[in-house]
Amino acid sequence: MGKSRDGRTPRVEPAAGNGILDRRLFLEGAFVAAAGAAGAAAGPARAEPLAVARWMSEPGAALSAYGQPSRFESKVVRSLPPPPNPATQGIGTARTPLQFLNGTITPNGLHFDRSHSGTPDIDPDQHRLLIHGLVKRPLVFTLDALARYPMQSRTSFIECAGNSGALYGAQAQPGNAQAIHGLLSCAEWTGVRLATLLDEAGVEPNAQWVVAEGADAAAMSRSVPLAKCMDDALVCLYQNGERVRPSNGYPIRLLLPGFEGNMNVKWLRRLKLTAEPVMAKDETSKYTILLADGKAWQFVFPMEVKSIITHPSPGLALHGPGFYEISGLAWSGKGRVRQVEVSADGGKSWAPAALQEPVLPKAVTRFRAPWQWDGAPAMLQSRATDDTGMVQPARAQFIAARGLRGFYHYNAIAGWRIDEKGEASNAYA
Amino acid sequence: MPMHDRGAAISALICAVLISTVPARAAETPHFGQPIAPDELTAWDISIGPDGAGLPPGHGTPKEGEAVYVAKCQACHGEKGRGRPNDVLVGGFGTIVSDRPAVRTVGSYWPYASTLFDYVRRAMPFNAPKSLTSDEVYAVSAYILHLNGLIGADDVLDAQSLPKIKMPNRDGFIPFPR
Numbered sequence A: 001m002g003k004s005r006d007g008r009t010p011r012v013e014p015a016a017g018n019g020i021l022d023r024r025l026f027l028e029g030a031f032v033a034a035a036g037a038a039g040a041a042a043g044p045a046r047a048e049p050l051a052v053a054r055w056m057s058e059p060g061a062a063l064s065a066y067g068q069p070s071r072f073e074s075k076v077v078r079s080l081p082p083p084p085n086p087a088t089q090g091i092g093t094a095r096t097p098l099q100f101l102n103g104t105i106t107p108n109g110l111h112f113d114r115s116h117s118g119t120p121d122i123d124p125d126q127h128r129l130l131i132h133g134l135v136k137r138p139l140v141f142t143l144d145a146l147a148r149y150p151m152q153s154r155t156s157f158i159e160c161a162g163n164s165g166a167l168y169g170a171q172a173q174p175g176n177a178q179a180i181h182g183l184l185s186c187a188e189w190t191g192v193r194l195a196t197l198l199d200e201a202g203v204e205p206n207a208q209w210v211v212a213e214g215a216d217a218a219a220m221s222r223s224v225p226l227a228k229c230m231d232d233a234l235v236c237l238y239q240n241g242e243r244v245r246p247s248n249g250y251p252i253r254l255l256l257p258g259f260e261g262n263m264n265v266k267w268l269r270r271l272k273l274t275a276e277p278v279m280a281k282d283e284t285s286k287y288t289i290l291l292a293d294g295k296a297w298q299f300v301f302p303m304e305v306k307s308i309i310t311h312p313s314p315g316l317a318l319h320g321p322g323f324y325e326i327s328g329l330a331w332s333g334k335g336r337v338r339q340v341e342v343s344a345d346g347g348k349s350w351a352p353a354a355l356q357e358p359v360l361p362k363a364v365t366r367f368r369a370p371w372q373w374d375g376a377p378a379m380l381q382s383r384a385t386d387d388t389g390m391v392q393p394a395r396a397q398f399i400a401a402r403g404l405r406g407f408y409h410y411n412a413i414a415g416w417r418i419d420e421k422g423e424a425s426n427a428y429a
Numbered sequence B: 001m002p003m004h005d006r007g008a009a010i011s012a013l014i015c016a017v018l019i020s021t022v023p024a025r026a027a028e029t030p031h032f033g034q035p036i037a038p039d040e041l042t043a044w045d046i047s048i049g050p051d052g053a054g055l056p057p058g059h060g061t062p063k064e065g066e067a068v069y070v071a072k073c074q075a076c077h078g079e080k081g082r083g084r085p086n087d088v089l090v091g092g093f094g095t096i097v098s099d100r101p102a103v104r105t106v107g108s109y110w111p112y113a114s115t116l117f118d119y120v121r122r123a124m125p126f127n128a129p130k131s132l133t134s135d136e137v138y139a140v141s142a143y144i145l146h147l148n149g150l151i152g153a154d155d156v157l158d159a160q161s162l163p164k165i166k167m168p169n170r171d172g173f174i175p176f177p178r
Helices: A031-038 A143-147 A177-181 A194-201 A226-231 A395-402 B003-021 B062-072 B113-123 B134-147
Strands: A092-094 A113-115 A128-133 A139-142 A152-159 A184-193 A209-214 A221-225 A234-239 A253-255 A268-274 A296-298 A306-311 A322-331 A337-343 A365-373 A378-386 A415-418 A424-426 B173-175
Touching: A128 A194, A139 A143, A139 A194, A143 A234, A152 A234, A152 A253, A177 A306, A184 A194, A184 A253, A184 A322, A194 A226, A194 A234, A194 A268, A209 A226, A221 A226, A306 A337, A306 A378, A322 A337, A322 A378, A337 A365, B062 B134, B113 B134
Parallel strands: A128 A268, A296 B173
Antiparallel strands: A092 A113, A128 A139, A152 A184, A184 A234, A209 A221, A209 A268, A234 A253, A306 A322, A322 A365, A337 A378, A378 A415, A415 A424
């Protein structure tokens, strides 16, 4: 992008094929003129004459004790795929409507939920956290006791290991951002450093693992490396400022920033220090990545660098050629997002997107890129790089390395095909 | 000695006692956890290691387990563990090392028998978890292992025999390379 001859109006050069514009259009606040310069669409039709709305002619509703979204936003809810068995309703997922959200924080009522045996109704006064095993002093903590500890807040994504698993399918299946990628959410979590509690219990030298267990009906449990627990793990009491929601672990949830969602044990009741992993159901029969040769990767912890486009996406049709913002989310369980590139031509050409600050480690980052759609079919994709240098692989490269049976930890480049009517659909480039 | 001096002296004495008897970290962190004796937390310690550590007394056979299975498991897991509407528990042999869709069952995929006992005891049956006796958990675990051809119809499963079962896919797992 440069200045035109009069020195005022930016001159726009496409940054990549099929209408991707320079991200600095946003950063420099000049995109109105720029979009005009890029020239495609005619301007909007003339506005209707303005009238004073009814809600300015009468008093509004009374104050409410707990705020709710507008009644006009009733479609912005989690989706609940039908459970395999009506008798076991508590097994399943509630997926975040990523296509209807913006920014980076997931509202608490919309944070995804993966449960193995339903949401328990826990009385916090009766709940206890036990630390035992290879420790000098087994300890029991009440909620009141935990609430007296110094706390830390951190913004962290949680992504289910099975998120985007549909893209392991040989053929692209229909689905929107919520259905395919909606097992990803991001919140500000607040709690006590687990290292503090473990230090107080006195970790024995031969302890290497911590078996974390929930107080749900299935007593879901996972083995976590002790090093992670001593590094950045939090015993969380708060989610986005209020107490953790029941479907996300009330009254306490273990947060392991960047690690697969299942390990962030909800309804945390017990931490047992051991020398070896316990080989729980969810670290053997599930959450292992079966490769093409029949071997399976076990103990795959960080969710690796990934990005998805939320706007446009299926259900958010484009209304004729012209200017659009491509926007989405990028994250890495290993650190910060360094770069996100977008493509509108199926990966033939890429241009960097603008990253919205703050870019936090192990949190989602919102990216945005200006796009001038010419009305022809397009293939939108995003490709993230994290600060370890890891780049999202192309799907073909990812499948070549893992086969089609892995199910978990899908992080290859994803995208949406835009047809000439402006409808978006899941597609492989 | 005036009262306030005496108070200060007692405080100093208490501090000296505290400093000499509690760990150094006590000064740095709150220490609000309540100590508990190991024998008072056994009701909560339901973890069973792959070597069988934590297995309770008790025993059961496949024959005994069949009755438990039919009464409490079959509605979700199907006749003889064939699955549907919930997870298949039996068979799938030959599908793991293949290019076919993998049928991951207790027999074809699970690396340790201890996991079966642990999971049944903590989580099953779905509508009444933790309701089975130890004998029933041994028995129904034995039944599922027998359906997978891993133990005989009359074999007794207990804390000694269970960890000795070598599951077919024991060596099927490798560490993540990154």
